[in-house]
Amino acid sequence: MSDPVISVEGLTKSYGDFTLGPVDLRIEPGYVVAVVGPNGSGKSTLFRMLMNLVRPDAGEIRLFGMRYPESEVEIKRKIGYVPERSVGHGEMTAAGLGSFVARWYDTWEPALYRDLLGRFGIEPHKRFRELSKGTQRRLSFALALATNAELLLLDEPTEGVDPFARREMLEDISRFVGDGERTVLLATHVIEEVRRLADYVVFLVDGETLGLYEKDALLESWRTLWVDRPPGDSVPGIVEVEEGTPVRIVSDSPAETAYVLRELGTTIVRTAPLDLEEILRHLMRPSKAADGAR
Numbered sequence: 001m002s003d004p005v006i007s008v009e010g011l012t013k014s015y016g017d018f019t020l021g022p023v024d025l026r027i028e029p030g031y032v033v034a035v036v037g038p039n040g041s042g043k044s045t046l047f048r049m050l051m052n053l054v055r056p057d058a059g060e061i062r063l064f065g066m067r068y069p070e071s072e073v074e075i076k077r078k079i080g081y082v083p084e085r086s087v088g089h090g091e092m093t094a095a096g097l098g099s100f101v102a103r104w105y106d107t108w109e110p111a112l113y114r115d116l117l118g119r120f121g122i123e124p125h126k127r128f129r130e131l132s133k134g135t136q137r138r139l140s141f142a143l144a145l146a147t148n149a150e151l152l153l154l155d156e157p158t159e160g161v162d163p164f165a166r167r168e169m170l171e172d173i174s175r176f177v178g179d180g181e182r183t184v185l186l187a188t189h190v191i192e193e194v195r196r197l198a199d200y201v202v203f204l205v206d207g208e209t210l211g212l213y214e215k216d217a218l219l220e221s222w223r224t225l226w227v228d229r230p231p232g233d234s235v236p237g238i239v240e241v242e243e244g245t246p247v248r249i250v251s252d253s254p255a256e257t258a259y260v261l262r263e264l265g266t267t268i269v270r271t272a273p274l275d276l277e278e279i280l281r282h283l284m285r286p287s288k289a290a291d292g293a294r
């Protein structure tokens with residue numbers, strides 16, 4: 001069996017009151033995995049540890065079956081990284097940055113880099129600091145993509161980018177993973193990115209992971225049901241009830257919920273899938289409640 005691209009076990013990192021983890025994660029090649037969580041939930045900290053820019057307090061990271069620090073160079077040559085903030089690029093031009101990054105990667109694609117700069121409207125001889133924030137973001141993205149590396153670690157790559165440019169970037173990511181062999185870990189707040197790109201979703205809330213979900217299975221497993229009367233406490237799977245005519249129910253086990261409702265003589269007027277945004281809101285809720293109870 002081939003090594004997972006990313007394998008993380010018992011990974012923790014604390015900053016004062018904040019603790020990330022323990023995080024356990026196993027990502028096989030060929031998938032796009034979205035890391036979703038509110039501000040300050042630990043997404044960038046996780047990415048920095050995967051890049052060995054921050055040292056974990058405990059736990060183990062393996063990338064392509066290799067470990068830091070002994071295999072740092074081999075690992076980094078297989079990763080294209082868009083950090084949350086690009087540091088030290090200010091005085092360099094897009095052309096200069098391209099030449100600099102190209103030296104590190106056998107897989108660097110100069111034609112793809114030129115094409116991306118052209119499409120993004122980035123003049124090769126302009127300095128990084130002279131570009132708008134969104135354009136700087138797109139340049140960082142172009143640098144990561146043109147590495148043609150096996151793994152992309154994208155930490156909110158479209159932050160500050162306008163909606164048209166964002167759509168183009170999502171298409172670029174889709175093309176990148178097109179052959180099914182490359183892997184992408186993408187931190188994002190943008191539900192559209194999860195919907196359009198992700199095979200799996202990892203939720204991070206206040207440093208805790210809520211597990212790895214298969215996106216399509218997640219979308220299938222939640223439904224809204226409209227019924228002719230309030231459901232009562234004995235009905236399984238109910239996550240939310242909204243009074244009205246009809247009554248609106250959110251269920252995370254719709255088959256069981258519907259079965260018991262029918263047994264009780266309740267009429268189900270209509271059912272519909274739940275959109276991803278609402279599923280995320282429900283999933284993130286229990287951890288908040290547990291926090292409040294502590």
Ligand SMILES: Nc1ncnc2c1ncn2[C@@H]1O[C@H](COP(=O)(O)OP(=O)(O)OP(=O)(O)O)[C@@H](O)[C@H]1O
Pocket residue numbers: 015018037038039040041042043044045046084
């Ligand atoms: N170098 C550091 N020193 C002290 N605290 C830090 C440091 N880096 C991160 N933190 C803290 O760790 C927590 C998680 O931050 P992190 O940047 O990983 O979250 P995030 O999920 O990426 O947030 P956002 O969505 O806002 O980018 C925050 O409370 C942050 O203040």
